[in-house]
Structure formats: structure tokens, C-alpha cells
Amino acid sequence: MLGTLGVAGFALTWELVAWAEVVNPAYLPRFSTTAARLVTELGEPRFWSALGDTVVTWALGLLIAVAAAVVAGAVIGLVPFLRRATHSTVEFLRPIPSVAIIPLAVLVAGLSREAALVIVVYAPFWQVFIQVLYGVGDVDTVADDTARSFGLGRLQRLRHVVLPTALPYVITGFRLAASIALVLTITAELVIGNPGIGRQIDVYRSAPDAPGLYALVLVTGLLGLLVNLVTRLVERRVLHWHPSVRREGVA
Amino acid sequence: MPAAPVHPGPVHPGPVPAVRRALASLGYAVGLPVLLVVAWALATRGTTNLYYPPPSRVLTAFVSTWLAPDTLVRDVLPSLGRFAVGVLLSIVIGVVVGTAIGATPWLRALLEPMLEFFRAIPPVVLVPVLMLLLGIDDTMKLAVIVSGSVWPVLLNTIEGVRGTDPVLVDTSRSYRVRGLLAYRYVVLPAASPQIMAGVRLALSIGLILMVISEMFASSSGLGYQIVYFQRQYMVAEMWSGILLLGLVGVAVAAVFQLVERRVLHWYHGSREVARA
Numbered sequence: 001m002l003g004t005l006g007v008a009g010f011a012l013t014w015e016l017v018a019w020a021e022v023v024n025p026a027y028l029p030r031f032s033t034t035a036a037r038l039v040t041e042l043g044e045p046r047f048w049s050a051l052g053d054t055v056v057t058w059a060l061g062l063l064i065a066v067a068a069a070v071v072a073g074a075v076i077g078l079v080p081f082l083r084r085a086t087h088s089t090v091e092f093l094r095p096i097p098s099v100a101i102i103p104l105a106v107l108v109a110g111l112s113r114e115a116a117l118v119i120v121v122y123a124p125f126w127q128v129f130i131q132v133l134y135g136v137g138d139v140d141t142v143a144d145d146t147a148r149s150f151g152l153g154r155l156q157r158l159r160h161v162v163l164p165t166a167l168p169y170v171i172t173g174f175r176l177a178a179s180i181a182l183v184l185t186i187t188a189e190l191v192i193g194n195p196g197i198g199r200q201i202d203v204y205r206s207a208p209d210a211p212g213l214y215a216l217v218l219v220t221g222l223l224g225l226l227v228n229l230v231t232r233l234v235e236r237r238v239l240h241w242h243p244s245v246r247r248e249g250v251a
Numbered sequence: 252m253p254a255a256p257v258h259p260g261p262v263h264p265g266p267v268p269a270v271r272r273a274l275a276s277l278g279y280a281v282g283l284p285v286l287l288v289v290a291w292a293l294a295t296r297g298t299t300n301l302y303y304p305p306p307s308r309v310l311t312a313f314v315s316t317w318l319a320p321d322t323l324v325r326d327v328l329p330s331l332g333r334f335a336v337g338v339l340l341s342i343v344i345g346v347v348v349g350t351a352i353g354a355t356p357w358l359r360a361l362l363e364p365m366l367e368f369f370r371a372i373p374p375v376v377l378v379p380v381l382m383l384l385l386g387i388d389d390t391m392k393l394a395v396i397v398s399g400s401v402w403p404v405l406l407n408t409i410e411g412v413r414g415t416d417p418v419l420v421d422t423s424r425s426y427r428v429r430g431l432l433a434y435r436y437v438v439l440p441a442a443s444p445q446i447m448a449g450v451r452l453a454l455s456i457g458l459i460l461m462v463i464s465e466m467f468a469s470s471s472g473l474g475y476q477i478v479y480f481q482r483q484y485m486v487a488e489m490w491s492g493i494l495l496l497g498l499v500g501v502a503v504a505a506v507f508q509l510v511e512r513r514v515l516h517w518y519h520g521s522r523e524v525a526r527a
Contacts (some may be wrong), residue, residue: 002360010365027383087279089287095500097455099462099474100493103481107489108302183373187459189377191466198376205379213383217376223369 011035030209035212047200049217054196057113058185061120062178069125069177070170073132078162083133094130098123098184102191113195116188120225123184124177128170135169136162168242175231182227186220199221286463304487311447313491322476330461330473331499333389337396338457342450345401349408349446350438359409370406374399374456382467395464400453407449411442444518454503462496473499 011031017023018030029037041047076082098119109115139162147157189198197216204212239245288306295305304312317327352358377398385391415438423437465474477492512519 002357003364006361006363006365009361023384085283089283091504092284092497092501095455095504096493096497097459097462097500099459099466100477100496100500102466103477103489104493107481107484107486171341172257178453179371184373186373187375187463188379191463201376205382208383210383213379217372217380220376221368221372224373225368228367228371 026208027210029214030163034214034218035209038215041212041215041219048120050195050197050200053113053194054185054198054223055187057116057120057188057194057196058182061117061185062124062181065121065124065177065181066128066174069128069173070119070132073129074136074162074166077133077136083137091124094126099187099191102136102188106192111193115193116185119188119192120181120184124181127177127180127217128173131169132166133175138169139165168239168244171238172234175228175235178227178231179224182224272294272475301484301486302518304490308487309490309494312485312487313494316476316488317495325402326471326473326476327495329471330465333392333396333472334457334461337393338400338453340393341397341401341453341457342404343450344397345404345453346408350412350434350442352405353363353409353442354410354438359413366402366406366409370402374460378460378464378467387467387469392461392464392469396457396460399460400457401448403452403456404446405449407445408442410523411430411445412438414445415441440517444515451507451511454507455500458496458503 003198013029018025022028032234033186076086102115102119102124105115105118109118144157144161147161152160185196186201188194189196190202191198193199193202197220201213201216201220204210204216227247236245292306293301298305316322352362374395378395381391381394381398385394419437419441420433422432428437461472462474462477465472466478469475473492475498477489477496480486480489480492
């Protein structure tokens with residue numbers, strides 16, 4: 001209830017600041033102008049094709065990152081030798097800011113979706129990879145030994161012991177990765193210039209078309225909220241059996 | 252009388268196994284990186300491929316580009332300075348504002364949806380907005396860094412302050428520990444694990460935004476230089492720039508870990524006790 005008031009207050013403050021012309025109105029349009037622009041923007045096919053491009057790049061990048069991270073994480077996490085041998089390399093590669101490789105991606109793949117995908121995959125990959133590593137390492141030795149003494153084979157233990165242990169970690173990684181991938185998708189579009197919301201923002205900036213720019217910034221925020229919401233739903237769905245979700249449901 | 256079983260290794264850790272173990276962990280730490288560099292060197296030996304220069308050329312480019320005094324003074328240090336100032340500002344603003352919001356329930360309820368929304372905006376899209384509002388000087392670059400990295404600190408501080416153990420708060424209140432004293436000795440320590448988690452995120456976001464703000468509108472700085480090298484097809488120099496950013500990222504992560512261990516040593520200690 002109060003939250004709605006907060007949103008209204010924000011809109012009102014924006015409106016008043018723009019109305020008082022604290023900054024040049026060409027640079028800060030009113031909230032009402034921006035909202036109206038957002039509505040017209042929603043009627044434009046150009047907007048929807050940009051949104052579609054962004055969503056496709058995001059989904060593709062996230063899919064590649066998660067699939068690669070789960071496979072690599074499971075293999076490396078299950079083999080202690082690999083785990084020790086790769087530790088230093090992983091700790092070096094992980095903190096490299098993903099934007100550092102933008103020039104490399106552009107050089108190799110041109111101003112294309114492929115170049116954007118290099119960046120969209122890089123950072124979320126580490127996020128999921130580390131989570132898978134932790135998850136696989138968290139297997140209860142008693143549970144594993146019990147399964148072994150009941151004669152479960154390697155594959156069966158993978159399915160009935162390792163997977164349930166690692167899944168909550170993987171889903172957490174997936175949730176974080178989904179947000180990061182969205183941020184990087186839009187960043188890549190803005191910097192590289194492959195089609196999508198990010199490029200449209202840069203077009204409006206250089207036009208300059210302030211209401212359009214602000215409207216699209218609002219869109220990116222809403223898109224981010226939507227991604228959070230959907231990934232939380234996925235988390236509850238996939239982990240409905242897990243104590244952390246079951247407890248939440250009762251409360 | 253049967254002979255006692257001989258346990259090799261860990262049971263009687265003499266000097267030799269200790270040395271051997273240290274060597275083994277050193278081998279594990281440097282083995283793969285060395286292999287990778289050697290593989291890179293072999294794969295690019297005598298290459299004419301423009302995009303993948305051999306490591307020796309990247310290394311020479313690194314020394315001649317980034318360690319030259321004028322690049323160091325004109326590009327590297329100002330970039331790192333803006334990064335440091337931006338992140339420090341974010342931490343101060345985030346902790347102060349976050350405490351105020353976290354300690355005031357109605358304010359929190361009022362602002363929470365807006366804060367969630369601002370956090371959800373990809374920080375980079377604020378670069379064009381801030382370019383419009385502030386022009387393209389140092390203020391804009393600082394504002395870009397702060398506008399992105401303040402959110403994790405702010406939201407985590409709110410959560411941390413809100414999550415302070417109520418028994419602790421009541422106890423300290425009944426001992427008349429109030430105001431700044433209570434803040435320093437009760438609220439801040441209770442919130443600090445969350446705040447540090449936010450700071451870690453703020454650091455990586457800040458680094459990204461430092462680079463981005465310079466890629467967009469600048470004539471100096473790390474981000475500008477790397478894009479410049481790419482456009483000029485100075486590939487070895489560009490690779491060396493990526494290497495430098497990687498090293499900065501690793502260094503920032505290492506410094507953070509040191510600071511975190513210092514600030515939260517009591518927390519890690521109590522967690523270990525709880526686990527045992």
C-alpha cells in the first residue's frame with residue numbers, strides 16, 4: 001500500500017523537478033511526457049522488434065552459459081584432481097570484467113549478435129559454474145555411502161544423490177545469471193550496436209530524443225523486474241520439494 | 252608381537268612430506284596457467300594471424316603501453332582514481348541512506364518498490380541519461396559509477412539493518428545503549444556481513460562502469476585506450492589492455508578479500524564454531 005504511494009511520490013517528484021526546469025527540459029522531460037511516449041512506443045512495431053532481439057540474445061546467451069557451466073562444473077566438481085588443478089585459473093578468469101572482452105569480441109565477430117553473445121555468456125557462466133562446483137561438493141558423504149552400499153551405480157547416484165544436492169545451488173546460480181545476462185545483453189547492444197533495446201537507447205540519445213530515451217530506460221527496468229519475477233517462479237517450481245521453499249509456503 | 256602398521260604421509264608429518272605437500276599445492280596452482288600459456292605460445296608460434304598474437308608480443312606491448320610514464324599518468328591512474336572515489340562514495344551513500352531506511356519501517360515500505368525498480372535497471376543504460384544531464388566530464392563518469400554500484404550496498408544495508416536480532420536491540424536499549432553508540436556497536440556489526448556482500452558486488456559493477464563510461468565519451472582512460480587500440484587494429488596492445496583489466500579485477504578481488512577477512516573475522520570465526 002505504502003509502496004504504491006512511494007511509486008506515485010517518485011512520479012510526482014520527477015514531474016515537479018522537470019516542471020520547475022531545474023535542468024534543461026530538453027534533457028529532462030516530464031514524467032507525464034515520458035509515460036505518454038512509453039505508450040506510443042508500445043504501439044510501434046520497431047519497439048517490439050527491438051524487444052524481441054533483446055529477449056532472443058538474452059535467452060540464447062543464458063542458455064549457452066547455463067548449459068556449459070552445468071556440464072563443466074559437474075565434470076570438474078566431481079573429479080578432485082581437476083578441481084584442484086583448475087582452481088587458480090578459475091579464480092583468475094572469474095573477476096575479469098566482462099566489458100574488457102568487448103573489443104576482442106567485436107574484432108573477432110564484428111558488430112553482430114555473435115559478438116554480443118560472447119559477452120552475454122562470459123559473466124553468467126562463472127556465476128553458474130561456481131554454484132555447480134559448490135553444489136556438487138556439498139554432497140553428504142553419509143548419503144553417498146548409503147546409496148553406494150545399497151548398490152546404486154555411478155549414474156544412479158548422480159541422479160538420486162548428486163542432483164538433488166546440487167540443484168538448489170544451480171537454481172540460485174541460474175537466478176543470478178538471468179539478471180546478469182540481461183544487463184550484459186543491453187550493455188552489449190549499447191556499446192557494440194547489435195539490434196535491440198540497448199541500441200535503440202543509443203539512437204535516442206544521439207538524436208537527441210529525451211522522452212524516448214527515458215521511456216526505454218523505464219522499459220529496461222521493467223524487463224529486469226520481470227526477469228526477477230519469472231526466475232523466482234522457476235525456482236519455486238523446480239525446488240518445490242526443497243525444505244527452504246516448503247517452509248516459505250507454510251509461513 | 253605384530254608390527255605396528257606404518258602410516259605414510261599425514262599421520263607422521265615429517266619435514267619431507269610437508270615440503271612435498273607445499274610443492275604439490277604450488278604445482279596445482281601454477282600447473283594449468285603455465286600449460287595454457289605454453290599452449291597459446293605454441294599455437295601462435297610464427298603466426299601471421301592478426302587477431303591472436305603470441306604471448307610474448309602481448310607482454311612486450313603490455314610493458315611498452317601501460318608501464319610507460321605518460322600512459323600511466325594520463326590513462327591508468329585517473330581511471331583507477333575515479334573507480335576508487337566512485338566506489339567509496341557508493342559505499343558511504345549506501346550505508347548512510349540504507350541505515351536510515353532500514354531503521355524506519357514506514358520509509359522502507361514507502362521506498363522498497365522504487366528501489367527494487369532502480370536496482371533492476373541495467374546500470375549501463377544510465378550512461379546515456381547521465382551524459383544528457385551532466386555532459387561528459389569527470390562528474391558524469393563518477394555519477395555513472397555511483398549510480399550503478401550504490402544499489403547493492405544500499406539494499407544490502409537495508410536488509411542487514413532490518414535483520415538485526417531484536418533481542419540484541421532490546422537488551423542494548425535496556426542498558427541505555429542508544430544513538431550513535433548503539434549504531435556503532437550493535438547495528439553496524441550486525442549488518443556488516445550483508446554490507447560486505449553488497450560491497451563485493453559494488454566493486455565489480457563499479458569496475459565495469461568505469462570502463463564503459465570511458466568507452467562512451469572520453470579521450471583518455473583505460474576503457475578509451477582499449478577501444479582505440481581495437482579501432483586501430485593494434486591487436487597486441489588491445490590484448491594487453493584486456494590483460495591489464497583482468498589484473499585490476501583480480502587485484503580488486505584480492506584486496507577485498509583481505510579487507511573482508513579483517514572486518515568480518517569475528518563473523519567467519521563464529522560461523523566455523525557453529526558448523527563444528
